[in-house]
Amino acid sequence: MALEPAPPLATIAAALRRERDRAGISLTELARRAGIAKSTLSQLESGVGNPSVETLWALGVALGVPFSRLVEPPPAAVRVIRAGEGPRVRSEHADFTATLLSAGSAHARRDVYVMELEPGAVRVAEPHTPRSIEHIVVAAGRMRVGPESDLVDLGPGDYATFPGDAPHRYEALAPGTFAVLVMEHP
Structure with a gap:
C-alpha cells in the first residue's frame, strides 16, 4: 500500500485556531473537552503532528463544528478533486x-x-x-x-x-x- 500524503496540516492548524477563537475557549479548555493532551493540541495549532480521524472528530465535537470545518481548505470558484487526491x-x-x-x-x-x-x-x-x-x-x-x-x-x-x-x-x-x-x- 502506498504511503498516504500528509494531512492538510496548515488548513487544520488555521481552522483549529479560528474555531477555538470563535468559541472563546483556551487551548487548555479545548484539550480538556476533546480528551487530548494540551501539547498535542498546541502542536496541531502550530501545524505539526499527524492528527488521526479520531482526534479531529473529538476536536470538532468539542468545538461544536462539523469535522469538515477543520480539514476543508478555503473554497475556489471551480474546484476539482481527482481520484486519489484531496484532504x-x-x-x-x-x-x-x-x-x-x-x-x-x-x-x-x-x-x-x-x-x-x-x-x-x-x-x-x-x-x-x-x-x-x-x-x-x-x-x-x-x-x-x-x-x-x-x-x-x-x-x-x-x-x-x-x-x-x-x-x-x-x-x-x-x-x-x-x-x-x-x-x-x-
Missing part, C-alpha cells in the same frame, strides 16, 4: 481513509466524503454533532455500517441512512470497499 485522513484504529470532497455552507450544512475501507479492524465512530444524519452509498465492495444496535450490510449501489449523533461503525466486508458518505448537520 485524506486515516484512522489510527482501522484500515479506513476518508477524503472530504465538499463541505456544506452556512445555507447547506452537509459534507461529502469518499471512504476507502479494507477488511480487518472496524472503524468505530464517536457521536458527531447533535442531530447529524449520515447517508452512505456503496460504490464497490461490501460493508457493515450503522449504530451498534442496528447494523446493516450493504453492497454496490446500496444506500443507508442513520443518526450520526450516536456511536456507530464502518466495517469493510470485502477488499477494495469504496463508498460515498454525505453528512447532514443541523
Whole structure:
C-alpha cells in the first residue's frame, strides 16, 4: 500500500485556531473537552503532528463544528478533486481513509466524503454533532455500517441512512470497499 500524503496540516492548524477563537475557549479548555493532551493540541495549532480521524472528530465535537470545518481548505470558484487526491485522513484504529470532497455552507450544512475501507479492524465512530444524519452509498465492495444496535450490510449501489449523533461503525466486508458518505448537520 502506498504511503498516504500528509494531512492538510496548515488548513487544520488555521481552522483549529479560528474555531477555538470563535468559541472563546483556551487551548487548555479545548484539550480538556476533546480528551487530548494540551501539547498535542498546541502542536496541531502550530501545524505539526499527524492528527488521526479520531482526534479531529473529538476536536470538532468539542468545538461544536462539523469535522469538515477543520480539514476543508478555503473554497475556489471551480474546484476539482481527482481520484486519489484531496484532504485524506486515516484512522489510527482501522484500515479506513476518508477524503472530504465538499463541505456544506452556512445555507447547506452537509459534507461529502469518499471512504476507502479494507477488511480487518472496524472503524468505530464517536457521536458527531447533535442531530447529524449520515447517508452512505456503496460504490464497490461490501460493508457493515450503522449504530451498534442496528447494523446493516450493504453492497454496490446500496444506500443507508442513520443518526450520526450516536456511536456507530464502518466495517469493510470485502477488499477494495469504496463508498460515498454525505453528512447532514443541523
